[in-house]
Every structure is written in C-alpha cells, then in structure tokens.
Amino acid sequence: DAGVTQSPTHLIKTRGQQVTLRCSPISGHKSVSWYQQVLGQGPQFIFQYYEKEERGRGNFPDRFSARQFPNYSSELNVNALLLGDSALYLCASRGAGTNTGELFFGEGSRLTVL
C-alpha cells in the first residue's frame, strides 16, 4: 500500500509569490494534518482536516490556508511568501480506529524562499 505522498518534493520561490503543496493520504484515511518544520526545530502544527472540514488550526497567519477534497487529498496554500516560510512542510494522515493516535507522515515538501 502507498504511504502518504506529497508533491512537489522540492521547490524554490521568491518573496511575495504563492505556493500550493499537495498531499494524498493513505488509502482509507480521512484525516489530514499539515506541519511546518523549520531547520533545527520540531514540526509545528498548521492545520488538521477531517471529512473536508477544518478541525484545528495552529498559530499561523492567514496567509496559510488549506482544504481537503472529497477523495481526502489536501492542499496547503501559502500566499505572499516570506523568507521565514522556508521550511519542510509535512503532511500526515490518520485512520479511524487507530488506538495509538499515530500520524503517518509523508516525506515532505521542502520550500525555499529567496
């Protein structure tokens, strides 16, 4: 079975541009979360979606937005990019009935803002 897949894996943007990152969860998983990992730090929660509804939002500005589609895939959008948005963006999915509360992470999209 395929794990969580993210695209693109690497991308370079300039300040002020907009970026869209994509995520496909593990088949059957209805919950998708997005995390930002800046170099030297742990992942920081951005959003969680479940059944296409936003279930949680981290302490990020409104430039960050996300959505989940009927097939449970998700997009993360960041507008008006700043240098500080350079990071690894991780998507994670979770299945119902997972007793451990485990999140399954993708390999991430590494964004560099110049």
Add this chain to the structure above:
Amino acid sequence: DQQVKQNSPSLSVQEGRISILNCDYTNSMFDYFLWYKKYPAEGPTFLISISSIKDKNEDGRFTVFLNKSAKHLSLHIVPSQPGDSAVYFCAASPRTSGTYKYIFGTGTRLKVLA
C-alpha cells in the same frame, strides 16, 4: 513558549548499550505522548506512544516511561543498534480535544557507535 522540551540536542551511545532520550512538558492538559524517529530526507516515523493513564509502555527494544508529577517522559532503547541513529522527537497532545494537534519537541540526534 516551548511546551515540549528536549534539552539534549545530541546523544552518542555505544552499540549494544542503552540509549535514554528525555522529554519535558509544561502543559498539564497534555495526556497523550508519542515518540517519532526521523532519518534525513524522510518523514517522521512513529515509534511508540503512551497515554497518561499509564506510566510505562513497551514495544520490543523501545520503552517509554511517563512521570506525570514531574511532567517528564523518557524513551529507552535497549540494546541500541547503529540503525537507530536518527533524530528523535517527542510529541504531546490533549487527546480529548478530538484534534490531533501534536506539539513536538526540538529533537535529539542519537548516534549509535559501532
């Protein structure tokens, strides 16, 4: 405000010996804790979790201990193997919130020496 702290950025252990990774938290609402392992260029991989109703959980070579009064948890790896060399993150969440909004520590880089 760092709610989950991993005060040791790095740790070196001889192969076959015990590795002990520590994590402290400040939020008394946290009641669910996980450990993740991360290799370079990969997403974090779930290792083990523990609920606040327990003080110990074991899975093969990995054991997590939780001391609620001290707001401290630790991950023991016995015996340590070279393949365990990675960055380890602890994460915490108020599980009852229904949102799996995990707060991650900054990570500890473990190096197991052959």
